Amino acid sequence: MTTLTRGPEAVKLPAPAPAARRRGRWVTIALFLLPALVLFLLLVVAPMLVAVYSSAFKWNGFGGLPTDFIGFDNFTRLFSSEIFAQDLGHLLVLVVLSICVQLPFSLALAMLLNQRIRGRALYRVVFFAPYVLSEVITGVLFSLILAPDAGMANQLLSVFGIESEWLADPDTVMPSLFLVMTWKYFGFHMMIYLAGRQNIPNELIEAAQIDGATGWKTFRHVTLPLLGPTIRISIFLSVIYTIQLFDLVWILTGGGPSHSSETMAVTMMEWGFKRTQVGYASAISVVMFMLSLVFALVYQRFVMRRDLEGASTSMGGRR
Amino acid sequence: MNHGKATRARRTTLPLHLVAWIVGAFILIPVVYAVLGGFKQNSELSANPFGLPETWATGNYTEVLASGSFWLQLWNSTFIAVATTVVTVALSALAAFVFARFAFRGRELYFTLFTAGLMFPFAVAILPIFVLLRTLGLLDNPMGVILTQAAFGLPLTIIILRGFFRSIPGELEEAATIDGCTPFGFFWRILLPMARPAIATVSVLAIVGSWNNFMLPLVVFSEEASWTLPLGIQQFQGQYASDTARILAYLVLAMVPALGFYAIAERHLVGGLTAGATKG
Numbered sequence: 001m002t003t004l005t006r007g008p009e010a011v012k013l014p015a016p017a018p019a020a021r022r023r024g025r026w027v028t029i030a031l032f033l034l035p036a037l038v039l040f041l042l043l044v045v046a047p048m049l050v051a052v053y054s055s056a057f058k059w060n061g062f063g064g065l066p067t068d069f070i071g072f073d074n075f076t077r078l079f080s081s082e083i084f085a086q087d088l089g090h091l092l093v094l095v096v097l098s099i100c101v102q103l104p105f106s107l108a109l110a111m112l113l114n115q116r117i118r119g120r121a122l123y124r125v126v127f128f129a130p131y132v133l134s135e136v137i138t139g140v141l142f143s144l145i146l147a148p149d150a151g152m153a154n155q156l157l158s159v160f161g162i163e164s165e166w167l168a169d170p171d172t173v174m175p176s177l178f179l180v181m182t183w184k185y186f187g188f189h190m191m192i193y194l195a196g197r198q199n200i201p202n203e204l205i206e207a208a209q210i211d212g213a214t215g216w217k218t219f220r221h222v223t224l225p226l227l228g229p230t231i232r233i234s235i236f237l238s239v240i241y242t243i244q245l246f247d248l249v250w251i252l253t254g255g256g257p258s259h260s261s262e263t264m265a266v267t268m269m270e271w272g273f274k275r276t277q278v279g280y281a282s283a284i285s286v287v288m289f290m291l292s293l294v295f296a297l298v299y300q301r302f303v304m305r306r307d308l309e310g311a312s313t314s315m316g317g318r319r
Numbered sequence: 320m321n322h323g324k325a326t327r328a329r330r331t332t333l334p335l336h337l338v339a340w341i342v343g344a345f346i347l348i349p350v351v352y353a354v355l356g357g358f359k360q361n362s363e364l365s366a367n368p369f370g371l372p373e374t375w376a377t378g379n380y381t382e383v384l385a386s387g388s389f390w391l392q393l394w395n396s397t398f399i400a401v402a403t404t405v406v407t408v409a410l411s412a413l414a415a416f417v418f419a420r421f422a423f424r425g426r427e428l429y430f431t432l433f434t435a436g437l438m439f440p441f442a443v444a445i446l447p448i449f450v451l452l453r454t455l456g457l458l459d460n461p462m463g464v465i466l467t468q469a470a471f472g473l474p475l476t477i478i479i480l481r482g483f484f485r486s487i488p489g490e491l492e493e494a495a496t497i498d499g500c501t502p503f504g505f506f507w508r509i510l511l512p513m514a515r516p517a518i519a520t521v522s523v524l525a526i527v528g529s530w531n532n533f534m535l536p537l538v539v540f541s542e543e544a545s546w547t548l549p550l551g552i553q554q555f556q557g558q559y560a561s562d563t564a565r566i567l568a569y570l571v572l573a574m575v576p577a578l579g580f581y582a583i584a585e586r587h588l589v590g591g592l593t594a595g596a597t598k599g
Contacts, residue, residue, distance in 0.1 A: 028502050029417050033429065036414035036473055040436060043470035047447035048439050054447070061450055109342060117332045123339045125581075126346055128589055132581045133574060134531035136549035140556050141570055144563055145349055150365040152352050183346065191593045233597050244442045247533045251553060265442045272446045273538060285443040292440055 051289075054282045061278035074283035084284070087264045090174065091242060097178045098238045103231070106186045110193035111219065124194070128187035135184070139251025142180045143167065167253050170260035177252060177261055184248070189234045196230030197223065232304050236296075243292050264288050350574070357568035364564050379568035389572065391544065392551035396530055396576075399461050399468075399547060404525040406469040408518060411476035416506050418477065419484035420492065430481075436474035442534065449538050459542045467539075468529050475595060476521045483517035484510060523584075523591030530577065548573050 050065075055074055059066035078084050109127065113120050130138065145152045146166035154163050166176045200223065208218045246265035249255060255262030255270070264284055272281030356364050357379050358372040367373075383389050417423075418430050448467055449458075457463030487510065495505045511518070533549045540546055546554070552573055559565050581588055 025421070025502075026423075029421055029423055032413040032417045032506075036410040036433075036477070037429065039410060039466065039470045040433065040473050043448065043451070043467050044436050044439055044444065044473075045432075047444035047451060050447035050450070051444055061446070109338075112335055112338060115332065115335055117335050117339070119336075120339075123343065125585055126343050129578065129581060130346060131592065132527070132577050132588065134533070134549050134577070136531075136533050136552050137570055137573055137577075140552055140566065141349055141353055143556070144566060145352065147563075152349075152368045155365075155368050156348075183349070187346075188593065191589055192597060195593060237597075240440075244440045246442055250533075268442070269445075269534075273449075278446050278450070281446055285446065289440065289443040293438055296438060 051282050055286045057279045059279035060276045074280045094242045102182045106189035110190045114197050130184045131188045135247035138184045139248050173261045196227050200226045353567045357571050361564050379565045392548045396547040400526045400529040402465045403468045403529040407472040407525045415477045415480035419481045433474045459545050463539045520591040524595040
């Protein structure tokens, strides 16, 4: 997990060299580094700066850089917008559901597949498979399955007398969306937990059992604490992903019905591309960025601090 | 938690299998429904969603396969994924080599700049990227998507490759230099071949990321000729909204490359995707 400050410097300075060779060294460095640097500055750094810059303007996205400066008006408008408040609510719902339902579910299955049961390799392959499929395939597939009338889910559940409008009803759209997210992503978290579990020496578990701990107690007091770093990373990934959630929602509901499943990224795309209010949309993207950034910094500082000294994503100035 | 109790293990695994089967069904039923549904008529699909088709109507699949657009999208997706991977890995490897094995003023600063890129979510920059690509005339041009994807892939790829390059002992480089190797010769003939596992990891990330990308192609490609599979699937659904069986057939065929790749390179895929994400 740590990549920035691992081990001793593996750099060997070449022996003192004549000026010509030293110049050659600089040419090598420049030639090797420049292509990546130029591409990165042009397509990552510059657009990020433009996004921040244009959030202070009224801009339709045409005619060079924006000129109609309006200060923080986009942000005040955004913070008083009802749709944006709903976006935040949806984010909260999905984060809570992920942490309280999806991740424990993944953890339980990881523990299950860590047992020596026959066919566990096959189970693993099957459980991870949805993660390999694209969001679009997943989304279109489930938009058909969860179709309100004769969709497959309703036909299957009619045996139990259950019928739902799923994605078409503002009351059920968020749980339905979460169901699809779980289908697609739990295998990923399960694999992370499995890898984490396999890093725990079995001797520790066995020692606890010899001391008379039951299965649950061993899990609660030995396995779970030792899995702490892994769990904290998986929560981190889950939250960061949910802040930027776009593809699945766009395909499944487009944010509807009547904004009841809209996310920040969907709102941003609506304003940016359908109504060409690029300045206002940029303000949304800046808020998205700030949310991710603040969450990442706070989380790494206070929650993951002991897990990853010198994490690559933290900009806390560690060398 | 019944390790090492072989006699009891046999009896106690039954409930575990039961749970695994239920979860497996949750995963597989949608996919099996799609595969079988593609062979049905629409009327049969609503009357008999789960059973085998009464008559195996292959028309839906063969019509998709006979249409040029499916193959064109498959080609576009493949081309963009491969090109993205080549550009990402090539540029990152060169930069990571410098970061790992040269000492120079400003090295850590540049490296920190790249690592900070991990904090820039793609969605945040999409509007300026669109404006930029329009200005550069790269809309409806595969290069627009390839270069952008590569640029956003650089930070993680550089971090992973630099970590690997650093782990290769310096004596090796000295020996190569004494034997008359230029820095590039050492990089190309010795370092890269040794870094194959790390390159496999970052390639998997680049390929899967590009293959599944939706947001960027959505805004960059408006002409049908440039569509990738995700765009094609979405448009196909809009076009044949009521023809569920046909959409299912299209979906299943679009799943084949990803699942086929998964079947062949399962270990690499799982390893690459999980290691890549947790390193970020």
